[in-house]
Amino acid sequence: MTPEITQVVGWEALDSRGRPTVACDVVLADGTRATAKAPSGASTGRHEARELRDGEERYAGRGVRRAVGHVNAVLGPAVVGLDAADADGLDRRLRALDGTPDLGRLGANGVLAVTLACAVAGARSAGRPLFAALQAQAEPSLPLPMVNIVSGGAHAARAVDVQDVLFVPLGAASFAQALEWTDAVRRAAAARLERLGHSAALVADEGGLAAALGSNRATIELVAGAIEDAGLAPGTDGAIAVDVAATELLTGSGTYRLASERRELDAEELVAEIEGWCRELPIVSVEDPVGEDDADGWRAAARRLGHLQLLGDDLFATNAERLGRGVQEGWANAILVKPNQNGTLSGAIAVLERARKAGMAAVVSARSGETEDAWLADLAVATGAGQIKVGSTMRGERTAKWNRLLHIESVLAPDLPFAGGRALAPLGTAVAAERTA
Numbered sequence: 001m002t003p004e005i006t007q008v009v010g011w012e013a014l015d016s017r018g019r020p021t022v023a024c025d026v027v028l029a030d031g032t033r034a035t036a037k038a039p040s041g042a043s044t045g046r047h048e049a050r051e052l053r054d055g056e057e058r059y060a061g062r063g064v065r066r067a068v069g070h071v072n073a074v075l076g077p078a079v080v081g082l083d084a085a086d087a088d089g090l091d092r093r094l095r096a097l098d099g100t101p102d103l104g105r106l107g108a109n110g111v112l113a114v115t116l117a118c119a120v121a122g123a124r125s126a127g128r129p130l131f132a133a134l135q136a137q138a139e140p141s142l143p144l145p146m147v148n149i150v151s152g153g154a155h156a157a158r159a160v161d162v163q164d165v166l167f168v169p170l171g172a173a174s175f176a177q178a179l180e181w182t183d184a185v186r187r188a189a190a191a192r193l194e195r196l197g198h199s200a201a202l203v204a205d206e207g208g209l210a211a212a213l214g215s216n217r218a219t220i221e222l223v224a225g226a227i228e229d230a231g232l233a234p235g236t237d238g239a240i241a242v243d244v245a246a247t248e249l250l251t252g253s254g255t256y257r258l259a260s261e262r263r264e265l266d267a268e269e270l271v272a273e274i275e276g277w278c279r280e281l282p283i284v285s286v287e288d289p290v291g292e293d294d295a296d297g298w299r300a301a302a303r304r305l306g307h308l309q310l311l312g313d314d315l316f317a318t319n320a321e322r323l324g325r326g327v328q329e330g331w332a333n334a335i336l337v338k339p340n341q342n343g344t345l346s347g348a349i350a351v352l353e354r355a356r357k358a359g360m361a362a363v364v365s366a367r368s369g370e371t372e373d374a375w376l377a378d379l380a381v382a383t384g385a386g387q388i389k390v391g392s393t394m395r396g397e398r399t400a401k402w403n404r405l406l407h408i409e410s411v412l413a414p415d416l417p418f419a420g421g422r423a424l425a426p427l428g429t430a431v432a433a434e435r436t437a
């Protein structure tokens with residue numbers, strides 16, 4: 001057993017968008033100290049664990065002093081005396097204290113900061129890197145990155161509608177090479193933008209290029225061209241992932257607005273539009289092609305895009321119950337896992353393990369509002385998730401995670417395998433509903 005927790009202190013920090021977030025310090029009986037901070041999304045789904053925000057004038061209502069107060073008065077005192085490394089036990093206690101399924105009473109932002117800080121302290125006290133200390137049942141591996149090249153949607157003042165156009169270095173032989181190739185694609189994309197008269201100096205929330213290219217297809221074509229400019233073979237060396245984040249495009253009447261193209265489509269039409277992009281461009285992964293509760297839309301997506309990696313973010317919200325339903329009904333063949341959507345570390349790990357058992361691919365993901373913490377990288381390695389999405393290759397809150405993975409690969413655990421292109425949901429296999437139909 002790790003030395004017991006003796007002190008827990010919450011405080012208000014800032015995330016990468018300059019918005020308040022909950023930070024938590026934990027001290028153990030042997031004097032070990034650790035701090036962790038909760039990330040926060042902009043394109044948040046309805047089924048996520050709920051952050052507690054003050055709603056007062058300071059920080060435009062986004063202050064988190066109430067959540068911090070709950071860490072100091074309720075959550076912290078309740079975990080003093082417990083084993084910092086026992087994430088399951090700790091998280092059970094934290095969930096019971098809150099008592100609501102979405103942790104909205106005490107605040108999922110506070111709960112997550114406590115569970116993470118305890119895990120980091122437990123690993124540090126045992127003298128083990130976090131990825132080695134986390135209790136996961138899978139074989140650890142270095143994840144294949146999917147990296148934001150051009151941003152749109154809620155992360156880029158809606159320059160275009162799709163939120164992320166990402167590069168996937170499918171054919172890279174190592175994590176380090178995957179980042180080198182990504183850098184070449186980013187530079188080529190920036191050069192293309194400048195040739196078109198746009199500024200490559202304007203970046204979005206995750207450090208991606210932000211440009212109003214007039215249409216979603218043109219934006220994806222720009223990245224496809226950049227892959228070729230970088231001297232990489234499209235479809236084998238490198239490919240494209242798109243996060244449509246379609247929940248954000250919903251109108252009040254259930255249609256989807258592509259504002260940059262002045263078009264409004266129903267779910268079938270939107271999926272057909274995306275299918276068209278996928279036919280002509282080297283796209284291997286499509287995330288949230290329709291809204292989180294659009295069951296018919298997801299059925300259409302499974303039918304028309306299920307031969308690709310069909311990735312659910314808002315759809316599953318890192319929620320075990322929604323994943324269970326999704327597996328039953330064949331909603332998608334891959335899941336995005338964001339610990340703060342779940343609210344606890346053990347909950348996020350359980351979702352990853354459930355997905356793996358169901359034969360789904362998994363992408364561990366940062367949020368658009370991040371911190372300089374690197375625990376997400378360790379989580380991806382420990383759970384052998386296979387893929388990770390952290391934003392672009394620049395800005396400190398992003399490089400904290402990439403650098404952690406570079407460090408693990410080159411120094412801390414050079415024997416770990418690199419998941420590579422095999423980590424993608426197997427191309428050509430349909431989603432579960434199709435298989436059983």
Ligand code: 2PG
Pocket residue numbers: 040041042043044163164206243245313336365366367368369
């Ligand atoms: C997403 C994430 C990360 P946010 O939708 O996948 O890009 O965005 O954190 O704003 O939900």
Ligand code: MG
Pocket residue numbers: 243245287288313314336
């Ligand atoms: Mg998403």
